[in-house]
Amino acid sequence: MCEANAYFVRNGEEELIMESVDLIEPESDDTWRLVGIFGDRKTIKGRIKQMNLVDHKILFEQ
Incomplete structure (x- = not known):
């Protein structure tokens, strides 16, 4: 699976x-x-801080 958690x-x-x-x-x-x-x-408001696809994480900051 390729999905990630945000x-x-x-x-x-x-x-x-x-x-x-x-x-x-x-x-x-x-x-x-x-x-x-x-x-x-x-729907969220923020900026993408980091995408770590190996760890399946998408990090946002406001």
């Missing part, structure tokens, strides 16, 4: 946003639509 990084801590993210689409400046493997969707 997290916000706040004060050096990772806060889970969504598990099993399959697709990330930009909506506007610093706004992203996350789509999970089961079709669940979430």
Whole structure:
């Protein structure tokens, strides 16, 4: 499986946003639509800080 979990990084801590993210689409400046493997969707505001695909993590910051 190639999906990853998405997290916000706040004060050096990772806060889970969504598990099993399959697709990330930009909506506007610093706004992203996350789509999970089961079709669940979430829109977040932030910037991509890091994508670590080996560890299946996508890190966002505000």
